[in-house]
Amino acid sequence: MTVAVTPHLNFRGQAREALEHYRTVFGGEVVTVTHADTGRPVPAGEEGNISWGQLVSTAGVRVMVYDVPSMDAWDPGTVPFYVSVRGTDAEEVRGYWEALAADATVVVPLAPSPWAPLYGMLTDRFGVTWVLDVEMAWANT
Known part of the structure; x- marks a missing residue:
């Protein structure tokens, strides 16, 4: 059995930009699902934000991302991870x-x-x- 640990990074409206940046660093494939794709009700203008996104590189780097809707509390904290x-x-x-x-x-x-x-x-x-x-x-x- 194999287990992979993948960091899941939360953003507010920057998830797509961050994921694309990490793709330029590590290469690999990006997959995204927007809030509109999931049908999750979000404030107007946030439908295109990322509900789930992932980068998987051939070297084994994996990163997942999410845009926290503005209706939900979110604080990036101070170096929480x-x-x-x-x-x-x-x-x-x-x-x-x-x-x-x-x-x-x-x-x-x-x-x-x-x-x-x-x-x-x-x-x-x-x-x-x-x-x-x-x-x-x-x-x-």
Whole structure:
């Protein structure tokens, strides 16, 4: 049996933009379902917002998104979670880093750390904090 953990990110009207941005970073296929598609009653002008969206890359990166309707309470909080992207290939991880770093705030620059050959943290323009690192051999045990 295989279980996958997928971050499910909530936005207010930016889910489509965020999902497309992440597709430019990681590649892969995007699928979206709007509030209108589901028949969910939402305020006028929000019918085209995302009720469910997903990115699945060939490298195994998965992200799901949702636009919280304005009639529902939503507060993005202050760093309530991190999205971790851990790989075994330093150049692949570096490529993701460089793409995510555009218009982002670097919290920890991508560099060697005591626990990873490369580790970095940034907050993208959507307020999502990403941790990228290269896995150490002992991390698999």
